[in-house]
Amino acid sequence: MKCSIFIPSLIISFLLLDNVMSLHKRCIRCRSRGELGTCGDPFPFNVTEPDAEVGIHVVACPSGWCGKLIEGTTGAFRSDDYGAATQRMCLQRPPSDYEERCAYTMWNHKKVYMCFCNGDLCNAAFRISKFPITLIISILLSLYNFL
Template sequence: MNYNGLFLCTVVGLLLLDGVKCLQKRCIRCRSRGELGTCGDPFPFNVTEPEADAGIHVVACPSGWCAKIIEGTTGTYRSDDYGAATQRMCLQRPPSDYEERCAYTLFNHKKVYMCFCSGDLCNSAYSISAVKFPITMLCTIFVTIYIFFL
């Protein structure tokens, strides 16, 4: 057996995986009100070119956790409400249980619908989901098996 190759492959794979985790810490930051806003759903921009609109920004997120908040009402007329406001942001710290979810909660003394997600630009999607098994990890496993059985 070639243990040197296995060890080298494992080290390279872990370094690649760590590098990918460093890159996966960006979130979309924007806020808009009403159905015509650029921050609402469906999100109208390709996340690789979000700077096309001045109100949409890709920001570094040290916590790695993004959020999407919907506040206000939709479909009902109120004189003090211009429709639902959608805000996308980076969270300063992750949820205490590290679980991705969507739920009604209080935010800045208002009842809002809030979604938390972990991953690179995860709050740009209509439904928040994250890739649980990175491609680099899969590649590392295949290379390790290839070298191990040579």
């Protein structure tokens, strides 16, 4: 009898956890210039504790799409530049083709390197995929129901 409950409870818990996790998408918001900046690559902070550093913010992102923009890497710097500037942000809307990618593009009349990603805190350097976590939790919940 308990075995017949195992599969449906596994499926239901997987779907519920996946939906809950996808509703709360956040992005890192920051901007810094130069090698010593706190927003650059590699991102020097754990994404679960970014508010500990001034200028690093975790913001709710209704579109679910985050971005990372790097400017100043394609040519000579002006005399007032201190190096490449890195900016992480929530995008107001997704790319027209809904594809995650990085490429050179024009932004405010400048050639910049920009990345688009879809997911919770995906614009931090380290990305934790929600699929394995959701799967593990679902299996544990199902095993608990089975026993």
